Amino acid sequence: MNNIIRKRKSIRKYEDAPLSAATINMIMAQLTTLVPLYSSIGYSIETTPKTKGLFNVKAPHYFLFTSEKKDGYLENIGFIGQQLDLFLSEAGIGTCWLGAAKPTEKQATTLPYVIGMSFGNAAEPLYRDTSEFKRKPLSAVSEGNDERLEAARLAPSGLNAQNWYFVAYNGNIHCYRKKTVLGFLNRMACIDMGIALYHIAAESHHFNFITDTNAPVRKGYIYMGTVGGLSADSLA
Numbered sequence: 001m002n003n004i005i006r007k008r009k010s011i012r013k014y015e016d017a018p019l020s021a022a023t024i025n026m027i028m029a030q031l032t033t034l035v036p037l038y039s040s041i042g043y044s045i046e047t048t049p050k051t052k053g054l055f056n057v058k059a060p061h062y063f064l065f066t067s068e069k070k071d072g073y074l075e076n077i078g079f080i081g082q083q084l085d086l087f088l089s090e091a092g093i094g095t096c097w098l099g100a101a102k103p104t105e106k107q108a109t110t111l112p113y114v115i116g117m118s119f120g121n122a123a124e125p126l127y128r129d130t131s132e133f134k135r136k137p138l139s140a141v142s143e144g145n146d147e148r149l150e151a152a153r154l155a156p157s158g159l160n161a162q163n164w165y166f167v168a169y170n171g172n173i174h175c176y177r178k179k180t181v182l183g184f185l186n187r188m189a190c191i192d193m194g195i196a197l198y199h200i201a202a203e204s205h206h207f208n209f210i211t212d213t214n215a216p217v218r219k220g221y222i223y224m225g226t227v228g229g230l231s232a233d234s235l236a
Helices: 002-005 021-031 073-090 148-153 184-203
Strands: 041-050 051-053 061-069 092-096 102-103 113-120 164-169 172-178 208-210 221-228
Touching: 002 073, 021 041, 021 073, 021 164, 051 061, 061 073, 073 092, 073 113, 073 184, 102 113, 148 164, 148 172, 148 184, 172 184, 184 221
Parallel strands: none
Antiparallel strands: 041 061, 051 102, 061 113, 092 113, 164 172, 172 221, 208 221
8 A cells, every 4th residue: 555645644733834945846846746536627726824714723834725616526626635635745744634724815716715734844743653543444434345445444534524435346446425414524525535536546557437327326325436447456
């Protein structure tokens, strides 16, 4: 498994000092390399030194993700943002998804705001051992056998709810989110699915995300799509 997936953690304590100009330039260059889940959905990523909102985290920098509101836009932002999360973690920079954060100033883009992410130098341990992850067992969030399911299980999620379910069958992974009457949790579950999908993609030799009309129905869950393609380990 990708080593960063095994040890990344959400950082909630940061040094006050901002990152160096060289580091910021390196990060901004990385933004141009991110691969969306859906290339037809427009999005943007801005940076800001301040956000507000419930469960906000004090940090020297924040990303603000915005997007066109089209089918799949929440999963798309999760998929894009998690690439940035893993890249920064590997570069020694702390991050944390902020589901309830809000911009404090008007943004340059006219696209609707979706979600934020804090980043900066960590004032707490940047990494953790796999045994320290507080996650549901694989048997509670999936069925079937696929090496990539563990990477999905370790993905971060809003309120650590892990409202996803995966069915691995015949080389494919069918993906579902839990039904809930709370709009905020539905919204976060879609973003979380995008995050988990990038963990699966990072472990895949070939990756594509499609709608399978023959995907099995799972009571209490909403079908989101199916990952096709082989894991990297299966070709070793």
